[in-house]
Amino acid sequence: MGGQASSMASLQGVHVVVVGGGFGGIAAGQQLKSGGFSFTLIDMRDAFHHNPAALRASVQPGFARRTFIPYAETFGDSFVQGRVVRVDTDSQTVILEGGKVIQYSHLILCTGTDGTFPGKFNTTASYQSAIQTYEDFSKQVQAADSVLVVGGGSTGVEMAAEIKTEYPEKKVVLIHSRIALADPELLHSVRQEAKHVLVEKGVELLLGQKVLNLSELQLNVTQKNTEVTTDRGTSLTTDLIISCVGLKINSAAYASCFSGSMAENGALNVNEHLQVKGHSIIYAVGDCADVNEPKMAYHATLHANVAVSNIRNSLRGSPLTSYRTGNVTMLLAMGHDDGVGQFNGFKLPRFLVALGKSRDLLLWKSWREMQQKQP
Structure with a gap:
């Protein structure tokens, strides 16, 4: 009983603000x-976006509603919808768009991280309008006879695998500036297998x-017979162009205050305890932490556990x-019926992925995690 009382006493005057409701944010919450x-958990949307399923929501009508999970049902009054525009470390406040x-x-x-739709959806939006955006996009995919994934x-x-799996009759071309596909952190054999699966499905590379x-x-947007040219002089026509390039750290909320603590790419320099x-x-968790490992939901969750543990430990004087990085674990869904990947640095069989x-x-x-029932 005494231990519980002292623990509660240590929390008096403590209010943790979590900026961003992605995988790291909801784990911290x-x-x-x-x-x-x-x-207080703050996010610009009113629902968590299960981003790894965004690509299937782009091609499979009706799927998007499973990929957005309302925050308020899980976090109640501890959730605030808004966009953080500044952090003031002197007054220990965050300032939202609109002045809150x-x-x-x-x-x-x-x-x-931020990037292009449909892979990313970092937009101020309601749960229903977000779902509708993906539903509308799936109609563009349906209307196209050929798709170019950049x-x-x-x-x-x-993305290419999802489209070709859902619509095997469509022509799907994937263009890439490098010779090897997928993340450089993956084993060479896994990257080769990803290429093999795409070719097997009929994707042109x-x-x-x-x-x-x-x-x-x-x-x-589907525009029939759009002409595209490459730097090698290749010309092709396509009906729909989807860009999957240009991911960048989403630093807008903190850039004005932490310029001295930021890496070149906008991520925050952290120590081994994930303190900025x-x-x-102040802790940085997930993609915005400058940690040498792939940017993945799995890692964001691990970071969140460390950050909350360290807040508790610092209050207790413990x-x-x-945080220690480990061997890379990464799974790529190649449509609903196939996949490639590795666990702890070891390649996995396709059927297991x-x-x-x-x-x-x-x-x-x-x-x-959100303690809600999937529709």
Whole structure:
């Protein structure tokens, strides 16, 4: 009883603000909630987006509603919808667009990465309008006889596979500036297998080439027989162009305040405890933390556990937990019926990835984490 009383006393005056409701944000929110912390989770949308399923939501009508999970049903009054425009470390406040100010004793930044739709959907939007945006886009895919996917990183590879699996009769071309596909952190054999699966499904590959006039082309809208040229002189016509390039750290919320603590790419420099360098009460979690590992939901969740543990440890006067990177675990869904990947640095059989990730895209985990029932 005494231990519980002293634990509650240590939480007096503590209010943790979590900026960003992605995988790291909801993991932090749930840990804070179960630990009895006063906290505020802030996100520009009113629903968590299970981003790994965004590509299937783009091609499979009716799927999008499973990929958005309302925050308020899970976090109640601890959730605030808004866009953070500035952090003031002197007054220990975050300032939202429109002027709302929220005080913090500790701050966890989980702002993630930004990029092009449909792979990313970092837009101020309601749950219903977000779903509708994906439904509308799936109609564009349906209307196209041929699709060009630009970018052969993991997102582009999965996008091409999703379209070709759902619509095997469509012509799908994937263009990539490098020869090897998918993430460089993956084993060479896994990257080769990703290429093999795409070819097996009938995706045409243009490797070692860039689209010359990408900025001038209309993306995500079906326009029959659009002409595209590459830097190698290849010309092709397509009905729909989807860009899967240009991911960048989403630093807008903190850039004005932490310029001295930012890496060149906009991520925040952190120490082994995931504290932003020079700021012991501020933590960076997930993609916005400058940690040398692939940007993945799995890692964001691990970061969140460390950050919340260290807030608790610092209040108790206990030693802080260190975050250690491990061997790369990454699974690529190649449509609902296939996949490639590795676990702890070891290549996995395709059928295992298909069973483990591709069928449901791990949606069950997010619905369970949010303690809600999947529709």
